[in-house]
Amino acid sequence: MYNKTISFIKDLYGNKDFIPLHEPIFNQNEREYVLECIDSTFVSSVGKFVTKFEEDICEFTGSKYAVACMNGTAALHIALVVSDVKLNDEVITQALTFVATANAIKYCGAHPVFLDSDIDNLGLSPDALEKFLISNGEIRSDGFCYNKNTGRRIKACVPMHVFGNPVKLDELSDICKKYQIDIIEDCAESLGSYYKGKHTGVTSKMSILSFNGNKIITCGGGGIVLTQDEKLAKKLKHLTTTAKIPHTWEFQHDEIAYNYRMPNLNAALGCAQLESLQSFIDSKKELFKLYEAHFQDTNIELLREAPNSKSNYWLQAVVLDNEEQRNMFLEQTNDNSVMTRPIWKLLPDLVPYQNDLKDELTNAKNFASRVVNIPSSCNFKGK
Structure with a gap:
């Protein structure tokens, strides 16, 4: 039934024996920078490439500050910690996301609340968020929002930009501001994506990026926290470097913290990858057009x-008629x-999350039964 699509994809990628979903593309500078890092002997969390990578990410995204971490999950965890998410708080997110989004919430001892997807972008639905907070949220005398049914504080909201497709951030932000809830964006998949310019x-308040091996650019493993607040940036860096107080020889640590900093070796790879990011985005948009032409006369x-929105088209996705x-x-x-x-x-269907709060998830269930990712690497025919 789908032979034409299989043949099209195989031809697109040069009839290889196996067509992966997404593979990284490395050019000359990846090898050069990594070897330079090795020759310097600074391969751990201290070295020039970590600082350069943070600066380059700020330049590309327009963020004021960036703090590099060992992976995207660690980045989200530390962002939640710095946002003061504590034991038994609630954190609102979407049911249709990668498990790491919810895992980071659980690391804080908090409870994820799983809400429905937006029909336009697969991300967190503003309508679902507003409906949930009207029914459950109340601002108490301490200025925080609480779930009046569970008695727990609702401290943060983590919308995730699925496959690089931005959520309706303005609407979500307006709702969260009304209820005094912090937004921490999960941008793990949306480097190179834009919302309203x-x-x-x-x-x-904060957001995170991921540089896993399957992302639009990779550090092998890595993540980053973005913020526009200098005080938060300093706190993030302090907590990701074991809260060590600078000193010539003494080991002084002033609070319980984390060894989350990105190694220099990974950052060297990331710096080289960033040089090709715009060409990767351009290629992915071209790939979308090729798929668009192929599927135009199909169901x-x-x-x-x-x-x-402007998507980075990180992963191409098709929507079938039914499961x-x-x-x-x-x-x-x-x-x-x-x-x-x-997808x-x-x-909430996974064992660790079956007892957590959720809404009807009407759109999310529909998408979960119909969405499929198809090969999305940049090394397609002609590239």
Whole structure:
């Protein structure tokens, strides 16, 4: 049934024996910078490439400050810690996201609240957020929002930009401001994505990026926290470096903290990757157009960027008619060595999260049963 699409993808990637979902592209400077880092002997969390990577990310995104971490999950965890998320707080997020979003919340001893997806972008729905807070939220005399049914403080909201498609951030921000809730954007997948002319993550209290091996650029492993607040940036850096007080020889640490800093070796790779980021984004937009032309006369819908948004098109995604067709598409493509993957399972369906709060998840359930990612690497035919 899907033979034409399989043939199209195989031709697109040069009829390789196996077509991966997404693979990194390395140019000459990756090798050069990594070897320079090795020759310097500064391969751990101290070295010039960590600072340069933070500065380069700020320049690209327009953020004032960036603090590099060992991975995106650690970045989100430390952002939640610095935002004062504590034991038994509630943190609102979406049910349709990668498990790391919720794991970071649990690391704080907090309770995730899983809400529905927006039909335009698959991210957190402003309508679902407002509905939940009208029913459950109340501002108490201490100035914080509490869930009047559980008695727990609702401290933060973590919207995630799915596959690089920005959420409706203005609407979410207006709602959270009304209820005194901090927004921490999960931009793990949205480096190079823009909402209303601004890069994702630069208008909220804090946000995080990921540089895992499958992201639009990679450090092998790595993450970063963005903030516009100098005080928060200093706190983030202090806590990610074991809260060590600078001294010529003494080991003084003034609070319990984390060894979360990105190694210089990873940052060297990231600096080189950043030099190619815009060309990767351009290639992914070209790839979208090729897929768009291929699917235009089929019943398969291609996920598109929403109004007011510019997606980095990190992962291309198709929407099938129903779960049966989705499973058939997945089976036939993978049986023919074309790697495709369903979108994530809804987090409340996973064992660790089955007892956490959730709403009806109408849109999320619909997307979970129909969305499939298809090969999205930049090294397609002609590139």
